[in-house]
Amino acid sequence: MSSESALVRKLTAFSKLAPQELKCLADLQSQPRKIGRQTELVHEGQSGHSAFILQDGWAYCYKLLRNGRRQVINFPLSGDFMGLRSVLLRTSDHSFATLTEATVSEVSGARMLEAFHELPRLGIAILWAASRDEAMVVEHLVDIGRRDALERMAHLFLELGKRLQLIGYPAEAGFECPLTQEILADALGLSIVHVNRTLRQLREREIITLKSGTVVIHDLERLGEVAEFDNHYLDHSSDPE
Amino acid sequence: MSSESALVRKLTAFSKLAPQELKCLADLQSQPRKIGRQTELVHEGQSGHSAFILQDGWAYCYKLLRNGRRQVINFPLSGDFMGLRSVLLRTSDHSFATLTEATVSEVSGARMLEAFHELPRLGIAILWAASRDEAMVVEHLVDIGRRDALERMAHLFLELGKRLQLIGYPAEAGFECPLTQEILADALGLSIVHVNRTLRQLREREIITLKSGTVVIHDLERLGEVAEFDNHYLDHSSDPE
């Protein structure tokens, strides 16, 4: 068992955790489970389900519309919760599924609430992390509502890169990224064809290249300019105490 | 002092509150303050700010881009928190302002966290409410990403109507709604001109009419069809205990 899970590393950025709190976290993550690729964990509308902590691999949260359209809400990375919010609501407001093979820890809703009661300080830390995720969804909303395809795409890759770096992956010059153009389209509110055209633009302008599951960043500075990136919504490393 | 604030009414839908918890809520809302129209309460990037409980009037949460573009995140109504999430993050990830005259209760971040520590059950209830708000933001994201102008507009008005009903306003046949076409545009990710055309469509199809600050619903059923409305993300009235 690794003494430092991705989740623990993330939460310690918020506040130093007491031994008891660390033990509780270890407990919640004691039974990691391997999940195959393209597997749905929770379906929208499902009730009484668990929350999941993603340990490794790629996943995505999404909603489906009647006519088959799909919107991807976000891409959780190692150490991120999935369905935490839905534990409080009676039913899940969205679905989530794995993209690649992944390992996750399942935490029942009841167990989750119990932990919140017993260790409120830990609860606050987890909610701090959840707040950051929420801020990302808001940023995503702005992206889709008020930025064009090129800006959106640039923003997504920049954000993914930064987040990967925050959890310890060296992503300065590029990173592995198993997102197909189809799922990119559903994340960015575009058509597959237009995603393709936009990626070509980014490639031709020598900003980034996405090829066979790998993003290569050619020009980080221009990427940031195109994306109008403002990373203060990701970077809250301060300890408020 | 009204014995039943909008917030209290909302939270009791989640679970029965103990006298101590009710007292704390009354305490948090003991100093309501009147704010003029078009007044910014918190600006994006501001730190060390408070959370606000909206008691009355209309407000909106938004983000600004460098080139002046704006995206409205949501419209809080009576009993809703503003900036609750930002209390946990070091700085606010978005701005919010009043639209009409409004009365709000300001709660300092420290006081808020204190209340969470002292009365965790109350904290959970507040977070339940926050989760519902978050689900609305997600729905908004889907709206902008995967629905066309007519569907988005229909969805927004239907959602506002339902929410107003949930807090006790009779909005079945219509409701007061001080949203200008400009702010509708920024909420829906459209241009002002297109908002105008879309409203005309809704009017000509005799679905809804927005005129001089009032929405009149002509055909609720067709409104729901156009919006593909699925209200289970608003309607979590169950008591989990």
Add this chain to the structure above:
DNA sequence: CGCTGGTTTGAAGGTCGTCAAGAAGGGTGG
């Protein structure tokens, strides 16, 4: 009565979606 903020409308153009079809990979089985 003129100003201001909001609404309405037309015309022109751009971004993006749809349709369609071919190319390129990656995996499987013969």
Add this chain to the structure above:
DNA sequence: CCACCCTTCTTGACGACCTTCAAACCAGCG
């Protein structure tokens, strides 16, 4: 090792939705 399949990617043509620009209109208000 190659043939075959399937998924994913790529590209062109065309059209729709939506934006921008511009101007007129309307209502409230000093």
